[in-house]
Amino acid sequence: MQSPLINELIEAFKLLPTIGPKSAQRMAYYLLQNNPNGGKRLAEAIVEAIDKVGHCDQCRNFSETDVCRICASPARKRDQLCIVETPTDVVAIEQSGIYQGLYFVLMGHLSPIDGVGPEDLGLPLLEERLKDGEVSELILATNPTVEGEATAHYIHQMATSMQVPVTRLAQGIPLGGELEYIDSGTLSQAFAGRKAV
Template sequence: MQSPVINELIDAFKLLPTIGPKSAQRLAYFLLQNHQQDGHRLASAIESALEKVGYCQQCRNLSETEICGFCASKSRQTDQLCIVETPTDVVAIEQSGIYKGQYFVLMGHLSPIDGIGPDELGLPILRDRLAQGEIQELILATNPTVEGEATAHYIQQMAIEFNISVTRLAQGIPLGGELEYIDSGTLGQAFAGRKAV
């Protein structure tokens, strides 16, 4: 019979996304067998992050300070606001090196079935920010899912109230993609979003 403490550790690992029972078991035994120092380091890092990291009061991104580095930066364009669903979306956009504006992180998308409405996404905070008049362009970078599209539409309507230009990230065929391997939904988006050359 397996130790209740080990079972608790395995169950804790299963709380993480994409970690199933086997992976959780492997991780638990990996740390307990020969890597206890790494386990202590991991536990310390998790505890520290949970204590110190909160949300930026302006954009809702993860931050150790009340105002995150993106919002506090004087080198970023303050008239562009990119709306994303998660902090990892911010990371992906930043890694591209293309965008130099501000962000607003929804921490999800509208999902009435799950009880996630405008308030849970911080949309009253976004409305207040739009009302300040500094934002000239709102870039919708929500995921191309039904919920993401519904969320984008809701936010677009908010922006229209303040006469703010709204753009949406292009969707379609990825660079280097071959048509025969593209799903019909993506191909449909590519045709709908085509532009003159």
């Protein structure tokens, strides 16, 4: 019979994606037996990140400041705006080095079944951003899933109603794939081959 504290630690690890009961148990026992200092460091890093990381006021990406380093950079192309679903999509695109514009992070996709609507994705903020006339190309980089395509369609309609040109990432991204798992060469090809929607 395990102690309540060990059970609580195992349950906490099970909160992570793809971590089942056995993996959670292995991680808990590893930290307790082999790396208690690493466990303390992990706990402190989690608490500090949760307390100090918020969202950028402009792009909604994770940031420790009101405006993230990408939005604040004068080197970025301010007339290009790439729409992505998650912060990990930003990381994948940035690692490719192909894109030098700005981002708007939806933090998900439209999903009426799950109660996720336009307001939950910050689309009113995106609409205001498009109205200011600075964006000359809106790049849709949502995942090629049913929900991602529905979200892209909704944003496409919003942008075209304001006469903002819209492109969509093209070849190289497999149907049902997610940007964070795509290699930089494939992602570069998809950016280079984007087309008007």
